[in-house]
Amino acid sequence: MDAIANIKKENITNLAIEGKRADERDLKEYRELKIIPNYIKKAEGSAYVELGGTKVIVGVKYDIGTPFPDIPNEGVMTTSAELPPMASPEFESGPPGEDAIELARVVDRGIRESKSLDTAKLCIKPGELVRIVFVDIQVLDDDGNLLDASGIGAITALKCAKMVVYDDDGNPTDKIEPLPLRKVPVTCTIAKIGGQLLVDPQKDEEKVMDTRITVTTDEDGNIVAMQKGESGSFKLGEVMEAVRLATVKGQENREKILKAIEEVSD
Amino acid sequence: MDAIANIKKENITNLAIEGKRADERDLKEYRELKIIPNYIKKAEGSAYVELGGTKVIVGVKYDIGTPFPDIPNEGVMTTSAELPPMASPEFESGPPGEDAIELARVVDRGIRESKSLDTAKLCIKPGELVRIVFVDIQVLDDDGNLLDASGIGAITALKCAKMVVYDDDGNPTDKIEPLPLRKVPVTCTIAKIGGQLLVDPQKDEEKVMDTRITVTTDEDGNIVAMQKGESGSFKLGEVMEAVRLATVKGQENREKILKAIEEVSD
Amino acid sequence: MDAIANIKKENITNLAIEGKRADERDLKEYRELKIIPNYIKKAEGSAYVELGGTKVIVGVKYDIGTPFPDIPNEGVMTTSAELPPMASPEFESGPPGEDAIELARVVDRGIRESKSLDTAKLCIKPGELVRIVFVDIQVLDDDGNLLDASGIGAITALKCAKMVVYDDDGNPTDKIEPLPLRKVPVTCTIAKIGGQLLVDPQKDEEKVMDTRITVTTDEDGNIVAMQKGESGSFKLGEVMEAVRLATVKGQENREKILKAIEEVSD
Amino acid sequence: MTRCDGRKKNELRDVKMEVGVLKRADGSAYIEWGNNKIFAGVYGPKEVIPRFLARNDRAYLRCKYSMTPFSVEERKRPGPDRRSVEIGKVTTGALAPAILLENYPNSMIEILIDVMQADAGTRCAGITAATLALVDAGIPMRGLVSACAAGKVDDEIVLDLCKEEDNLGQADIPLAILSRTEEITLLQMDGIMTENEVEEALGLAIEGCKSVYQMQMDALKTKYGD
Amino acid sequence: MTRCDGRKKNELRDVKMEVGVLKRADGSAYIEWGNNKIFAGVYGPKEVIPRFLARNDRAYLRCKYSMTPFSVEERKRPGPDRRSVEIGKVTTGALAPAILLENYPNSMIEILIDVMQADAGTRCAGITAATLALVDAGIPMRGLVSACAAGKVDDEIVLDLCKEEDNLGQADIPLAILSRTEEITLLQMDGIMTENEVEEALGLAIEGCKSVYQMQMDALKTKYGD
């Protein structure tokens, strides 16, 4: 780490200790959240999400396939993510980087573990045909906290996704219905800087943070997924504080998601 | 670019401006073209092509597969190319380089867009079985203008390819017939050096050329594909001059192709 | 090669010329061989093998698949190997390295060419269903002579592997039977150092050896596979001496394999 | 002749451009062109990785074109396919003549064109947006590159084919020009055309490029003022 | 409550550890934890390849987690899958805080965790073994990292889920701590839990980690004496 980076780290850390942030937010405050549901017409469901300077588009598409042998009556959801190159040099050939994989898997886990998606209803013909739901996350701009922007984008895209109804013989009908979603799980990411917990870290904060934790909660106050990310460590008390924060902030963002969807469906 | 390369560029450019070339060809003249049809006995059709120092072998093989759902009554053609390593250092792992992909796609496009191959006749059993035609280009030696050598090789190999006739039940018979080709599209590549248009650029010319254009034409005087390649630019008038040149030169090379095939089928 | 490596090479070579080895073994003597059959319970058959400091685990698993069209009544065996990184730096992305591929293919060839595995008995339903036998070699520690440790591990794992019996309709029954093995082929690897032949080269010997040869023999005294490895050369007489050595040493190790299996099946 | 979306023969689809939309890119732009939605980001000049690609007399330019899985009717598998690789290559060739690459030896300029929603004409839209992103990145240029296609539909030469026209059309010529000099830096063609039709289509496409150029200038003025 | 394998709520499965088991690794360890059988090897500090990953203020740490094809019920294809990549990443994050990476600028420490037989809890077992391998490699550390999971089965919070409990369970929290200070360096969770359940599970898992720590110390003493 060079000299300038060290000074930056010191500044951000000192601010955090005083309960302040470079963009004048409160430690427990999200940046402005902008959600545009149904942004991509070619997708069955989609969302454009801006979280401060972070921009993400999530699209939901279907395919028809055969079920896994051990769950013959259930459809499948699969999530993947693409990141743009950083400004810093990096190697680019080869398989998707581990950051993109972690991003996709944490978002996926939050939705999956909440049992939000009723995979039994994705079955078209038991043992033969099921829907495969693809959730694809395209990161446009990473100004920090990709996890929450992507998580919010994914659940919004799923929530407004439509699917064709199939008849009992496995043939498509003219009818269309929403994807069977039972819950709206929301991820909330909290960084630790100078012993303080900050929600929704901005990119410069991510660069200097000690560590971070992502907690996904549902509307019933359950915790459905957690992921401590990167290096560094938390004390037990800090984890529990983060869990409580995530429940509160998750609820706030859940309301914004539902409101955004409601507005477009009017 | 080092000093020697600069001098080379200057020499070739000055020659071109005077209407001359290092190998004493006319600007509008191809190098010697040698075509050996049916060079590879294990292929259903094949051709060895020498264009000056450039050497290419193209082989055609079939496989039987299922049709694409949106064109259930049509077979499929797919083209790929392999290039040898250059004398200059280059990275070699990873997927086929973009030069090989462009080469294969430009050759493929010329044949495909001319509607030469009657893909409906490649169907064996509608919706179930179709022929998949593989056109594989192996470049042995790149002394410039791989595109034309490969394009000539591909149409020659297709033109002399045989296929087994299938009966109505989708079973192979003893009968053999030629591949259903309706046209003989020929690619013609033209380089721009010092404001002059030169057909069939040799390797040293390619290294110093401003840009190049490849035009594929059929025997009816139609243009069926074009590709401006590499960096640099053309004026509109130059493009039209190239189109006219390509029509004339394409016809000359078409006659050589047909003559070569005729000789081996005697 | 640096100075220390050169001194090491000289020492080992001088020792070999005197008929001695750094670990005081005879030139024709294997290191201690420890075999634990059925080491991995999740595998259908497995073996942990220690050959001096070299440690390998081989596991056998099945899958059910369709036969190759040209051998509709035969199952398939496929072998692969994973190597740990060396202490020395190496590039790691990309496809499995050529050392791992050679290792897997030489082990595979010894078993396959001996006709040990009765692939016809791996057929479940002719033309439709056959067993696919996967032999996976995991190298834990490479202290030289991976080929023999892996070969011994593979035949041991196959020898103690069980398979479910299928009825005539292609349905699994409750019955279990051993994998149909007719022979116990054993590989024996011999290094050439300073004009001497040394069986079972240790890692330091491998680093300085001129060349090596691997000979697989069966219990009937047949040679079923050979592979000269790496650079360097053998004289004809040396090859024949290696063949005779391998027959003797192979028989010794075969008895150890059978004894180890017998002990666990008691 | 009436076109399926009611446009005139020489009429572009609706085009919207915005400069400087991405924070983490050194330069960026967004374009909506008909139903196409495309982002372009410029990263660099930066260190060349892997290093052997570095040239000591100019910057190494690489354009990557990619489509999101949800940008097309049938979900596209993530990762580069052969079509994307080719478009990346011809896009590099279309933009390189406009960039003063010789100003940045031993460095690399990377351009990412990400198609969020695809209608016909993504490569022209992408080149147009990438040019704006290059300006936004402060990379010195000889002029703007403006792109537009012309094609043949129902035996008529028309400008800027939409998806329906592209599917049913007889030929398509994507074109890019250095607008200041009308030099052609991208030219591809597929389909069947006579020489005269090619000439007419090229002329029409050049006019289209000039309209695109005006919109590019407007977008730059909106961002940077006059 | 009775657990399927008869353990008490706060009881670990049988665990066996051995330090220094591989000759070619710079440090190594083997762990059997229930039916898990896992090797960990440390390679380095060594040259960074590819070089652009080198950092001038600390070592580059990379953990690779992989399962052999025969380690699980259905044969797993060789090579990394997405789950393995994620576990490798969180394992790196779990171990990094314990290692004095700043002692080895411009070099690389590579940790390989190879699962020979998998039951539930491979990532915790792997982190525990990797810590021993780091000590065995002589790499200076701030303390040992000890890992253990707690979860929810039949509405009860229990320690160290075995495979059957994991399959049927309601939630699982793999945890790793720097045992000296009880700082948490790995924390993941899936399933459904209330806040109180999370707190109870974390407390239980920390106690489990402490037991694991004692076993790690014993294994080191067996190898190196007191």
Place this chain on the structure above:
Amino acid sequence: MTRCDGRKKNELRDVKMEVGVLKRADGSAYIEWGNNKIFAGVYGPKEVIPRFLARNDRAYLRCKYSMTPFSVEERKRPGPDRRSVEIGKVTTGALAPAILLENYPNSMIEILIDVMQADAGTRCAGITAATLALVDAGIPMRGLVSACAAGKVDDEIVLDLCKEEDNLGQADIPLAILSRTEEITLLQMDGIMTENEVEEALGLAIEGCKSVYQMQMDALKTKYGD
């Protein structure tokens, strides 16, 4: 005994060799051996990429063996398969002893063997052609490497199996020797043979290699004169 193509027990198939057939390679050769048609090209000595493969006491030698998709009965997918990788490796081992690699430290010599049409015996034919290409490239060598196989068909030991014999045969031994000293640099074997049969086959193959050597010398003389 009669062989399916009428050859005698110790008779090679027809072999044709030509040196210096490729312009862009630093050295090259073409061989027709029975129905095999194979090109070999030598590229280098040149810069080592990636650089960490460079050795400071000798050149890094890499042989790549590949078959075109149309070289065999059923179309082969382009790109390296495991068989090709192994043949590349043993070919490297067969040629390395003949090359003065120590003359070119920190550089790389790359040999490409491209099989256009495959009958049995491609690896021997490829090694034979690659040796000619090395001479053509002016790379100093200790002697020529000449290759030929012998095998067992219908319980008889015969030289140089053709495709039909290879398919039905009982064993095959591809061999390469440094012809000057008869040192064996390539030796593989599959099938079932007794010790005596191995010895007979090796003797026969060495005689075959010597005939191949004469043809290599003739091809070089044709190219370079006496």
